[in-house]
Amino acid sequence: MKKCPNCGAEVEVDAKFCTNCGAQLQAPEVQTQPQQRVQTVPAQPNGFSLYWEWLVNSWKRPTAKLKTEKWYGIVNILVVVLLTTLTIWRLLAGFLSKTVSTSMSSFGSFGSDVQNEAQNYANNAMGGSISSLSISAFFAILVVAVCFIGFGILGRKFIYGGQVDVLSYINEVAQYSNYNMIISLLMFLLALISVDSATIIGILFVILYYVFMAAVLVPVINNGEGKNDKIWGTLITFLGLIIGCFIAYFIAKSAITSVISQLSTAFKL
DSSP states (O other): OEEOTTTOOEEOTTOSBOTTTOOBOSOOOOOOOOOOOOOOOOOOOOHHHHHHHHHHHHHHOTTSOOOOOTTHHHHHHHHHHHHHHHHHHHHHHHHHHHHHHHHHHTTGGGOHHHHHHHHHHHHHHHHHHHHHHHHHHHHHHHHHHHHHHHHHHHHHHHHHOSOOOHHHHHHHHHHHTTHHHHHHHHHHHHHHHOGGGHHHHHHHHHHHHHHHHHHHHHHHHOSSOOSSOHHHHHHHHHHHHHHHHHHHHHHHHHHHHHHHHHHHHHHTO
């Protein structure tokens, strides 16, 4: 037996309420809520890390089915064109500096002041010409790439019919030719080190060209059976390369003619 704390009446030991006054003898058990586990969500990789992962995977397996974003291909092709243009600019600037230095050394009898003045004049006169040639080279290379890719899309459409996703095709071309990122960067670094590496740079440029050519052609002909013969689609693609090279030739010719005219005026030839 136990006593009720409210009225003092005796009640059973296990009684929850007093039989005399009705007071509650045992506090109700507080039910504790089960503690929820907090799940940590792993941080999502940013755009650059995904791009870098795609780039590295494409070096390992160029023709594998890789997850890409629409902008990967355009960015890659523009970077390769830009690095190639910077290589040309650096070679031209290096050749200019080397030529002017060699020429000025033959005027040693005129004194250092005359040599410095003549060298500065030559550098100023040709500096703008080098920039103009480099800009023309950028557009010439870009035109060749755009024409080749554009006619590659036409060739693929001719062979298989239906619609061709332009950005997906560009991504394929960029993925298959991602080795050109390494080649173009190596060309630029060699040009920065020494203009005497022009021969090696020329060989690397030829390799870069053929890698890009293969990358454009693979998506055109490597897609199963088509409605039309693949040889015709390939010829259509090469037509784009020829047209692009012609346009690039006229761009380069116009730029060189303009530079020669400027130099003739500057040096009064």
